[in-house]
Amino acid sequence: MTIAQALARAALLTASDSPRLDVELLLCHLLGCGRTYLFMHPERELDAGESEAFEALLARRRAGEPVAHLTGRRGFWTLELEVSPATLIPRPDTETLVEQALARLPDGEYAVADLGTGTGAIALALASERPRWQVTGCDRVTEAVTLAERNRLRLGIDNVRFVCGSWFEPLDGRFSMIVSNPPYIDPADPHLDEGDVRFEPRSALVAGNRGLADIDLIANGARDYLVSGGWLLFEHGYDQGAAVRELLAGLGYEAVGTATDLGGRDRVTLGRWPGVADEENDNAQR
Template sequence: MQIGTVYKESWQKLNEFLQDREVSSIEAYFIVSEVLKKNKTFLLTYPEHEISDEEYAKIQTILAERICGRPLAHILGKREFWSLNLKVNEHTLIPRPDTETLVEQALLCAQKFSPDIKLRILDLGTGTGAVALALKSELPGAIVDAVDYSEEALKVAEFNSQNLNLPINLINSDWFEKIKARHQYHIIVSNPPYIAENDPHLNQGDVRFEPRTALVAPMQGLYDILNIIRHSCDYLANNGYLLLEHGYQQAGDVKLLMNYGGFTLVETVKDLGYNDRVTLGCFNYKDK
């Protein structure tokens, strides 16, 4: 059977399940590409390329699992983020393109410090290590600490760190609990739990298969965000930055909490879908 025929068949099946032509097209290409070990350019250029019965059967197996609702990242055991190939499993959140906005803004903040400074960065709730590893890949000279409460998640992050040869310091901690040194970090980033406990989206799509502890927070999703804002000033270096990912309807609340927390230059940045996604601010503790 030819690639073009297999792709069309895969797309049709996924489209019926996902009801989203853009997503189903992307996933169909990804599945066929993964099994054949060929990139998208090859698939588009040589639709007449013949595939083996074994390859076809493997594609059908993956499709069947996906149509049952299981996330593609869990089926394949990996997800690309910031051009990094990351191991993913049921103990971690699945890295999403929206979170790349958090990385982009952290890199912009890093540029505001003198090149002579050895940057120290803290990633709270690291999960797969996606954000910490992306920052380490762009800032190889920085010291990057990555915290998570889940030991299973840290095992995934450790694998990714070693597999990508991007050394970061992994710490099993409930937020700042095991962070002893004060005023040491130039940048603190976090993609914390921010979904409200009664949000109907928790019963839809891929989030059904992700750990609730990494998704849900009390106070309409703001509890952990508030906790991080309250304590981060004790761990930021002078004129250090805090950057938080949050829900698209939470920007006003997060900005208010950061202003109350003594942060200045507070702003919200939109993701690729033009939704409010990351709020950041600077803290000057010498003036407090």
């Protein structure tokens, strides 16, 4: 089988939204090359072992297993992250949360928390762009914290730490910004039985109260952890923007607004907390 013939096998991935890209990524993983190599050497023949391994990967992808799980890697922001079935797979829409967070604070000595960090994607992206921020990522799943720390070490990012605990439980002090991509899918949503999410941890996807339970919990709790003028930012579902804005405004957050993702859908809602003594702002800027 040549590379060109392997690429043509993309026609078998009828259930995928991006069959050609899927096959390219599987081949790059298998051959240890970049996508450009595939286009430059279509005549290159796979040996027997490579062909067998490729067919096995293709079969798993046809069964619906995510490409990120098959390769163990997923690109996010400017980083390549290790992923595993213990966490959500980082997605491009979440980069909207990173963009909005970076727009709220300059590269000063600020304390920032990422709740439910998973692979560490958001925390590591923020820390890589703001070297003077001190970022804390927390997750209640031990395997996720271990994975995030492996990503940190491999990327050589020193201004972030990962701790184990549920939401605010492992945090001390106050923060100039709190970000989160929490579970926000309604347990009754039929899309949970489709696509890649079938292979991701349900606990990281679904929340009660039509998907808003964890957002409600974090929005309430963040008031005890934000400095005066500190920002809270959430990723949420495309149809939850109005509900999250109403929640934040009702809790006393100011400058509440929603940013859209690359598809023009509501994706990130944010607000600024006004009600903490000004001197605590200085204590949080480390």
